[in-house]
Amino acid sequence: MTFFSIKKSKQLFCFLLFSLSLTGQVKDTIQAKQEEDPVKYPVLQIKGLFQARYLVGMTKDVDVNGLHHEDGSGTDNNFMLKYMRVQVRAQISKRTEVVLLANLADFKNDPKSRVLENAFLKYTFNPKLAITVGQFRPWFGIEETYPIDIIKSLDWSNQYTEFGKLGWTSFQIGMSATGQLQLGEIPFQYAVSVVNGNGKNQINDNDNGKQYSTRLVFGLAKKYNFNVGLNGGIGEVFGKKVYALGVDLSSLVTFDPRWSLDMQLEAKQATNHVLYNSIDPEQRPSNPDNYLIRGIYFLPNLRYEINHKNLSAFELSCRYEYLDTNFRMNSNPRQTITPMVGLEFLKNYGARIQLGVQFDRYKKQVVNTSQYNNNLFIVQVQSRF
Numbered sequence: 069m070t071f072f073s074i075k076k077s078k079q080l081f082c083f084l085l086f087s088l089s090l091t092g093q094v095k096d097t098i099q100a101k102q103e104e105d106p107v108k109y110p111v112l113q114i115k116g117l118f119q120a121r122y123l124v125g126m127t128k129d130v131d132v133n134g135l136h137h138e139d140g141s142g143t144d145n146n147f148m149l150k151y152m153r154v155q156v157r158a159q160i161s162k163r164t165e166v167v168l169l170a171n172l173a174d175f176k177n178d179p180k181s182r183v184l185e186n187a188f189l190k191y192t193f194n195p196k197l198a199i200t201v202g203q204f205r206p207w208f209g210i211e212e213t214y215p216i217d218i219i220k221s222l223d224w225s226n227q228y229t230e231f232g233k234l235g236w237t238s239f240q241i242g243m244s245a246t247g248q249l250q251l252g253e254i255p256f257q258y259a260v261s262v263v264n265g266n267g268k269n270q271i272n273d274n275d276n277g278k279q280y281s282t283r284l285v286f287g288l289a290k291k292y293n294f295n296v297g298l299n300g301g302i303g304e305v306f307g308k309k310v311y312a313l314g315v316d317l318s319s320l321v322t323f324d325p326r327w328s329l330d331m332q333l334e335a336k337q338a339t340n341h342v343l344y345n346s347i348d349p350e351q352r353p354s355n356p357d358n359y360l361i362r363g364i365y366f367l368p369n370l371r372y373e374i375n376h377k378n379l380s381a382f383e384l385s386c387r388y389e390y391l392d393t394n395f396r397m398n399s400n401p402r403q404t405i406t407p408m409v410g411l412e413f414l415k416n417y418g419a420r421i422q423l424g425v426q427f428d429r430y431k432k433q434v435v436n437t438s439q440y441n442n443n444l445f446i447v448q449v450q451s452r453f
Contacts (some may be wrong), residue, residue, distance in 0.1 A: 136440035207259035220369035227363030235265025255287035277304030293320035312338035383410035
């Protein structure tokens, strides 16, 4: 794609958002005169999440973070506080909300680029159009639509983490237009986003480029809650063109009031511009698309509703992941299998215990790095409130 065509795409994107905003504003003004809302604003809602783990490394000379130590050093067991999240949602008018999400557990690290996660304002014109501005999670796959407290496995997938480093997923600063509507008999959702692409809590963008992404979701089988998602993005990082593509499938099959099966399948590919820019300028090629990342994961989750006074539900999941961060130049794919057993003591994941093992396998093991085969046992406790 030429620079001229990308520049035209940027102009068209901005014009589209501006046009949609004007259209929604006119409708909003008319409806505001017709409706009188008795609710007293602002309305505050406070939520939170506590999540802690106990980890045991079961591979000799590999620590709990997956790093190999040839000299035998490293910690092979650890109590870990992963999340202590607090969310404040302020509904300041019928159509306007402000959201803040902070992870207080991140104070244990350097908090300069951590702690604050969500910080955005969202204005909803109608179900077909809402504008979000600030720091948020742009939609670019299934996982962006789930909060961490109801993830069916141990954590986010490896590809979600890597694509977050590349600016396509996780928490980014920018703006987004989202909405849902009917395409005949097919439910349809969309998200169009533009972000800096250099992560959360940054003072400035680290270059003049921006990253533009789109997500389209089609509900194709209502009986099985079967959805197909298409994701695409283009952008510019330090004067070089980058791209990302993805497709995902999800389904929730309810066998009876107690048994259900939730399935997710997602595949992505993108320019690995972080790896490209880490190489000495005199040694790297002119085209960053020689450095590509590719990944896929499949996550089935079987759930049984017990509905006992002390035990609400039982879950069994096993996620398979394949990720290669540089498959064209120096391929060394990582395969991860994570079987998990979960016990839910309060409904809606109010209190949960999970036990599981994470098996990591690399095509080539590299000593004294995290590219080394590893087995990790996990006990995880969480509560949402």
